[in-house]
Amino acid sequence: STSGTIHPSRHYLILFEQCVCNHQKIRASLAGQAPSITAQQQTTYTMDTMASLISSVDDIDLSSNPILQKLSSSSIPHHTYPHTLSMTAEELDANVPLPNSNESHTKNLFFKDKKHGMFLVTACTDAEVNTKDLGKMLKLEGKVNLRLADETLLMDKLGVKKGCVGPLAMMNNADKDVTLVLDEGLMTKEKVHSHPLRNDASTALTPLDLQKFLTECCDVQPTMVAFPKKGAAPLAGKVPSSRPEGDKSSSKPKLPPKDKSAPKATNQNKKQTKKGETQLALKWKKEENFAMWYTDVIVLSEMISYYDISGCYILRPWSYKIWELIQDWFNIQIRKLDVENSYFPMFVSKDRLEKEKDHVEGFAPEVAWVTKSGEGDLAAPIAVRPTSETIMYPAFADWIRSHRDLPLKLNQWSNVVRWEFKDPTPFLRTREFLWQEGHTAHASFEDANVMVRQALDLYRRVYEELLAVPVVPGYKTEKEKFAGGHSTTTVEAYVPVAGRAIQGATSHHLGQNFGKMFDINYQDEKGETQIAWQTSWGLTTRTIGVMIMVHGDDTGLVLPPKIAPLQAVIVPIVSKKHPLENFKDYCGGILKQLQDKDIRCKLDDRSIYNPGWKYAHWEQKGVPIRIEVGPRDLENKQVRLVVRFSGEKIDVGIDDLAETIAKKLDEVQKGMFTKALQFRDDHLVKVTEWKDFVPNLELHNLVLTPWCGGEHQDWEEWVKDKSREESLASRGEAGEDDRTATSVAAKTLCIPFDQPELPEGTKCI
Numbered sequence: 165s166t167s168g169t170i171h172p173s174r175h176y177l178i179l180f181e182q183c184v185c186n187h188q189k190i191r192a193s194l195a196g197q198a199p200s201i202t203a204q205q206q207t208t209y210t211m212d213t214m215a216s217l218i219s220s221v222d223d224i225d226l227s228s229n230p231i232l233q234k235l236s237s238s239s240i241p242h243h244t245y246p247h248t249l250s251m252t253a254e255e256l257d258a259n260v261p262l263p264n265s266n267e268s269h270t271k272n273l274f275f276k277d278k279k280h281g282m283f284l285v286t287a288c289t290d291a292e293v294n295t296k297d298l299g300k301m302l303k304l305e306g307k308v309n310l311r312l313a314d315e316t317l318l319m320d321k322l323g324v325k326k327g328c329v330g331p332l333a334m335m336n337n338a339d340k341d342v343t344l345v346l347d348e349g350l351m352t353k354e355k356v357h358s359h360p361l362r363n364d365a366s367t368a369l370t371p372l373d374l375q376k377f378l379t380e381c382c383d384v385q386p387t388m389v390a391f392p393k394k395g396a397a398p399l400a401g402k403v404p405s406s407r408p409e410g411d412k413s414s415s416k417p418k419l420p421p422k423d424k425s426a427p428k429a430t431n432q433n434k435k436q437t438k439k440g441e442t443q444l445a446l447k448w449k450k451e452e453n454f455a456m457w458y459t460d461v462i463v464l465s466e467m468i469s470y471y472d473i474s475g476c477y478i479l480r481p482w483s484y485k486i487w488e489l490i491q492d493w494f495n496i497q498i499r500k501l502d503v504e505n506s507y508f509p510m511f512v513s514k515d516r517l518e519k520e521k522d523h524v525e526g527f528a529p530e531v532a533w534v535t536k537s538g539e540g541d542l543a544a545p546i547a548v549r550p551t552s553e554t555i556m557y558p559a560f561a562d563w564i565r566s567h568r569d570l571p572l573k574l575n576q577w578s579n580v581v582r583w584e585f586k587d588p589t590p591f592l593r594t595r596e597f598l599w600q601e602g603h604t605a606h607a608s609f610e611d612a613n614v615m616v617r618q619a620l621d622l623y624r625r626v627y628e629e630l631l632a633v634p635v636v637p638g639y640k641t642e643k644e645k646f647a648g649g650h651s652t653t654t655v656e657a658y659v660p661v662a663g664r665a666i667q668g669a670t671s672h673h674l675g676q677n678f679g680k681m682f683d684i685n686y687q688d689e690k691g692e693t694q695i696a697w698q699t700s701w702g703l704t705t706r707t708i709g710v711m712i713m714v715h716g717d718d719t720g721l722v723l724p725p726k727i728a729p730l731q732a733v734i735v736p737i738v739s740k741k742h743p744l745e746n747f748k749d750y751c752g753g754i755l756k757q758l759q760d761k762d763i764r765c766k767l768d769d770r771s772i773y774n775p776g777w778k779y780a781h782w783e784q785k786g787v788p789i790r791i792e793v794g795p796r797d798l799e800n801k802q803v804r805l806v807v808r809f810s811g812e813k814i815d816v817g818i819d820d821l822a823e824t825i826a827k828k829l830d831e832v833q834k835g836m837f838t839k840a841l842q843f844r845d846d847h848l849v850k851v852t853e854w855k856d857f858v859p860n861l862e863l864h865n866l867v868l869t870p871w872c873g874g875e876h877q878d879w880e881e882w883v884k885d886k887s888r889e890e891s892l893a894s895r896g897e898a899g900e901d902d903r904t905a906t907s908v909a910a911k912t913l914c915i916p917f918d919q920p921e922l923p924e925g926t927k928c929i
């Protein structure tokens with residue numbers, strides 16, 4: 165406890181993580197007033213000009229600006245400053261010089277085309293925008309005639325005058341009939357400066373925060389295009405990294421033709437295709453920009469596609485097959501526990517949802533309501549299920565009459581809608597997601613508790629045995645437990661590089677609370693009326709996202725063999741001298757041998773792609789083993805195996821190939837888990853003194869600390885406040901913007917089941 169009182173019987177170790185978010189810092193060096201500042205001059209300039217700069221912002225009254233109001237209400241860090249009125253990008257560069265080349269103003273062009281619609285193009289000020297090339301980059305079919313639109317149309321569609329337009333104006337496009345085209349070059353900058361509907365001020369945002377504003381505040385998914393710099397050779401055939409709808413990448417990727425007369429462009433940020441690479445290459449490295457790397461991986465590996473409703477995503481076959489493999493394994497396991505599959509409706513009435521007060525309060529902000537049918541209003545609103553306790557338990561009350569009806573154990577595979585507004589991320593935090601949810605009723609607390617732990621152990625096995633991700637099983641604190649339940653157990657995973665923990669799955673002991681609310685009563689052996697004890701437990705498609713973050717690398721996915729849609733792919737090395745026909749029988753025999761061994765495999769005999777492209781494609785999709793078959797392999801009755809996880813290359817004969825590959829797949833599965841476990845354990849530290857707490861969190865470690873018990877809920881808030889205070893002090897900051905998240909905050913994860921020994925007399929942290 166904070167008083168230092170010793171509680172000998174209540175020394176638990178509690179697991180914490182660091183909550184690292186973007187922290188908005190005050191930046192006083194405004195572009196236009198500091199055209200050239202050395203590192204030594206920076207601090208002096210900042211202090212001397214602070215008052216005058218704030219005053220100048222107040223003078224032009226930006227308080228009522230709708231863009232800035234939206235940014236602030238959405239807690240998106242931004243920095244807005246006044247400057248000389250500038251009508252063009254050239255004037256901006258001249259009038260408002262920026263601190264360095266890693267920041268950029270924007271050039272904005274509003275085009276219309278009679279057939280293809282309207283486009284707002286936002287690019288770096290030094291980008292070359294050619295309308296003929298633009299049509300090709302956007303893959304516009306048929307006749308393309310892009311023309312600059314007049315100011316009347318600009319006002320009508322984006323609500324701005326000429327010279328004031330920028331990507332932030334997409335918030336005014338109520339009809340959603342303008343396509344935003346963003347220059348990939350802007351995404352490599354530290355800051356993007358753009359007009360907030362007026363050309364005497366600019367707003368600076370990081371590329372990630374700009375994308376967040378567009379997707380969450382404007383419901384806009386921009387199309388990314390790589391514009392060449394003025395005077396540089398165009399990037400012919402460039403495929404937009406955002407993979408807009410309709411782009412199936414059905415033709416063989418081609419490198420741009422060489423132009424010997426063109427100067428060689430330097431590529432300091434390494435975001436464009438290098439010589440010799442296919443267009444499949446990721447543009448971001450995992451340790452360079454984790455969030456953008458994750459987005460690159462899930463899109464380019466064909467795991468997801470974006471949808472026109474923010475927070476909702478399309479699971480493509482590659483990711484859905486992973487979910488099916490998890491389902492197949494899980495169904496086998498729960499049948500051993502006498503759990504049966506069922507399905508309940510996705511809608512719940514308001515009366516039922518609100519029957520359990522604590523439960524509905526926990527989900528109220530996330531509930532989506534249906535209020536209309538066609539043009540008419542419903543007599544009463546109905547909710548789309550955020551979870552199914554209140555949907556299933558009235559049926560439990562009808563079905564359970566006697567102790568002979570217990571235990572009742574049901575599971576359903578379904579979708580759930582929770583209208584999250586905070587940072588939607590594919591697989592991890594989405595407004596609709598897939599899951600399984602188990603619900604059981606028992607005659608005693610002890611029987612229900614056994615079920616809780618059995619379900620949680622299945623979740624541990626999903627992560628560790630299937631996904632090769634180590635987890636920490638434990639109890640949630642009273643503050644963090646499931647709303648309306650008695651207790652919550654959890655498995656917590658650790659994400660390398662990001663240094664974050666993530667809740668993997670939960671299993672809840674509901675006690676008798678829901679039984680009382682929904683009259684789930686039964687007659688025991690003595691004929692006395694009793695209330696059933698209940699459990700609920702769930703696992704979601706978040707599992708896929710966790711697996712990607714833990715194992716993925718700078719090439720793409722790295723899939724554990726047990727859940728890989730394809731465990732091996734056969735790639736014949738064809739050429740003009742050695743056509744595909746020469747390999748068909750040989751490769752066909754290998755395919756059959758592997759399939760007979762129940763190894764999920766495929767022969768890639770597509771003629772439109774060369775072997776190098778196929779290597780890159782399947783590596784990016786994370787296939788555990790690639791089987792290469794060349795002319796010499798035909799002669800020597802062998803193949804070459806290339807292991808995705810380790811990069812190992814071995815030549816093996818085909819007689820016992822299936823056995824060899826099966827053993828190698830097992831070896832890879834174990835190796836991936838061992839590597840992830842070692843990394844996690846290297847970042848799991850035990851701290852018994854407060855002075856070591858915050859420093860370890862700042863090192864992206866998970867921290868085990870002594871704790872005096874669940875009744876001290878205020879203690880968790882104290883730790884949060886204290887860690888924030890010490891973090892800010894260590895950075896020399898007196899405070900932070902209330903609209904932003906803390907830069908460092910301790911978040912309670914769980915009380916692990918596996919408790920290490922503590923010396924006698926150890927105090928609560």
